[in-house]
Amino acid sequence: MNLDFLQQVYFGNTVELYLRFAVILLLALLLKRYISSIFTRLFYTVFRKFSSDYFGQQFKELLLRPVEGLIVTVFFYIAFYQLSISLDKVILFRRMKPVKEAGKDVPTTLVTVMDIVDHLFFLFLLFYFVLLISRLLDFIFLVLVNKAKERDDRERQQVLPLLKDVLKVIVWAFGVLSVLGAVFHVNVAALVAGLGVGGIAIAFAAKESLENLLASFMVMIDKPFTIGDWVKIGGVEGNIEKVGFRSTRIRTFDKSVISIPNRQLIDNSLENFSERGMRRVVFSVGAIYGLSVATLETTMKEILNVILKTEGTTGTPSVQLESFGASSVNLQVVYFVSVNSNVEFGKVRQQVYLGVYETMYRHAKGFAYPTQFEISGPEVNEVFPPVAQPPETQ
Template structure:
């Protein structure tokens, strides 16, 4: 039996062929289990960091491409134990069969590895998406998917360059330099679009506003309905639909009205300059009682100026920020109450018209 296994065929013993065949068979047989346990280990590590992630999703995305990579790697390592038969060492289109098989093996190894990396990106994007959805950031999905596709393209380009380098022995330095020059030319041609794209990344990470926020920018105010890669769409207070380039949304002074803690209302009264101090004091006390209502969180009220034409009373008060209808209702009730108070205590507004009638004396 030992002599039989030591028989040489095509520059290799039967024993060598048998060992390689068993290794390859076991590799393909157990690649699923090996990939499963490796994926389970990484899933356990991820689960300890991200409690809300289902490990089965990670396994379903990673196990299959990882198993294929492991099978290709085991096959190539096993075949490398064999001596290439000299009788098969002929050329096809100036390329030897041995070199051709090496090129195929290298390509398969690189392709399966980078396919595994690309599938891993799907899970990374899933982690990012779940994190932002938990934080209530519902408007950035398109940027998440853009990042996924963009990084996949980058990974694919790197894989292609490695195939050229290690399979075809191509000097990729010149190719990378050429691509850089072409990329610079494209960047100059698409300067404005790239600025808006970069601004969308700033919005995504810095979060000066989100979908659903009420904002004021460039003399327009409204609600953000969509944040795109190039522009932001706003439904204005006049119910029109405007498109603002993301660069302007980042560079302009933007007032995020949804993030204010209170809504302010101003009160300004100009009463007659001949009003008695006691009446002024009574008016101030009455206004303070009017402003001391549950809807108003805090207020300020002062007699600020005494001019030749009027006594100026200035105040401000603050309500909760979100309900605009309730805010306007409070303003109306306060203004009406102040007018009724002025009428009750007999305080007139400055510049009140006086009718003068001139009659001619009869002779």
């Protein structure tokens, strides 16, 4: 078989080099997922002792993209390197410098296509490497936070997410400085020194962000609450989900998420209901008039039993005759709900309401409704008796 055509030269490269270029690119696109899966499994064998098999899927999802990016970047560079001889000859632009002796300009720096390929290779290589480190931090702290939840260690649940954010900022800052130095040839030492001089201006420009950041550290030190606590801040009431760099996330009882800037945690009064250990619930039930005393006492006793049997309630509940209303005999119900991460307040309250609803129809003939009666006969007026009218004269 005659393969001499492979040595034919077009635009400075042989046909064989063009075929290598195409085959390597094709292999990179076709095998990137398979190769990255292999490397991900190898990575997981190192971290398996640190975590359980339950986190295997999360590990794969977190690391698959950066590993794919690294593999494709390396394959693409190898492919373009096959054409490096011709790409080095394609000059994109040149920098000129005046030479006094000769009285003319001579080129001092030539930028070729291969130079651009080299810089892009280092740029993408550093980006995906930093992304890989960042995803590894995500996985490590995912396992640590899950272990803290199993041990019900709320302090670790609060500190670990913030520590993860700090480490990720450091990793990405190192990556940006590495790109500036290796790819764009920036003097990193001079840049850092310049940032130190301009630090005051940056501090003024990012005043609110720095206040929120310092407030987050103050919260960690003062510990007015922990993850999962039920708090009320500036009219917002719910459970603490996460304390971040800038804001704290609160999950309200209607399941919406509200982010509050951390400096407001210090400036505003904060009420931590979880420190009570229980939440008080008070409501009234209207029974119809005409029920016997025995029936009312039985109804109150059954409502009390409903509360005591409902899982999640705590303390000593009470059911008492409160007042005589316009259309009902009002019974006051007071009970307490435990405040912890395992008790959902809305569900406990709903179970109590359903039990009271069934009890009222079972023992008290239902609920009272606003009613009016028309009374026949003359109006009773003992304060101002009517004055007798004189007889009419004809």
